[in-house]
Amino acid sequence: MRDGALDAQINAGIERYIAKQRAAQAAAGARKEQRSAALAKNIRPVSPQRDHIYGNPEAEVSLIEYSDFECPFCKRFHVTAKEVVDSYDGRVNWVYRHFPLAFHNPGAQKQAEASECANALGGNEAFWRYADKIYERTRSNGNGFPLSGLLPLAEELGLDTEEFRVxxxxxxxxxxxxxxxxxxxxxxxxxxxxxxxxxxxxGRVVVRAGAVPAANLKNALDGLFR
Structure with missing residues (x-):
């Protein structure tokens, strides 16, 4: 066999192997997405009485985010989520739920509790204002927003500082x-x-983990209207 023909045969074999690997990875990804969606169907329905909702409480579609105030990806996504939800004119709302990661504690946990104190004293609007300020100012990764700053932030937002402290x-x-x-x-x-x-x-759900880019998030949301 000539060298050129042998090289072509080897290259063809490599391409077939790469194609098989890509197909296997795609199939594994699809199975993982199906498993995630099956679990996510059991998500607690959105409740205006229980949840922190940004936007129209009666929106047809909800972006339900489990988040950590000290997560750098959450900090980035916080801006994206707000921009995307605002672009849907009330058809999509944003629900914030806490998921403080252990390696970001005690910061993430206490910040989550502080946001709930803000909600108790000032309602849903105060919750979102408090959350926005933490994400705006934190440097993330566990020590990004000092615990000593939680009470002054409440004061800055006009909340009762003594009740907040307690x-x-x-x-x-x-x-x-x-x-x-x-x-x-x-x-x-x-x-x-x-x-x-x-x-x-x-009740249809789609799972999109991570700091999803705005375009990808919109594509997924649009699919839920069809």
Whole structure:
């Protein structure tokens, strides 16, 4: 066999191997996505009485995010999620649920509790203002926003500082944060941001983990309207 023919045969074999590997990876990815979607179907339905909702509470589709205030990817996604939801004119809302990762504690846990204290004292709007400020200012990775800054932030936002201090120091909402975390674990969330997109009328869900780019997020959301 001539060298040229042998080279062509070798190259063809390599290309077939690469194609098989890609097909196997695609199949594995599809199976993983199916397993994730099957678990995510058990997600707790959105409740205006229980959840922190940005946008129209009655929106047809929800972006449900399990998040960690000290996660750098969540910091990036926080901006993306708001921009995307705003672009849907009330057809999509954004639901924030807590998922503080152990290696980001105690910071992530106490920040989550602090945001709940803000909610208790100032309602849903205060929750989102408090959350926005933490994500805006944190350097992430566990020590990005000092715990000593949680009370001054409440004061900056016009909340009752004494009530806030008592709320935070007593761990009043530690159980609430744990409920969100356990909910996430039960539907297969392992990292942050963990995003489940849900059509609230049909119950259909799509899982999109990580700091999904805006275009990819919109494509997934659009698919839930069809």
């Amino acid at each position: 709320c935070l120091e007593t761990g009043k909402f530690a159980g609430r944060v744990l409920e969100d975390y356990n909910d996430g674990t039960n539907i297969g969330i392992t990292g942050t941001p963990g995003n489940v997109l849900r059509n609230n009328r049909t």
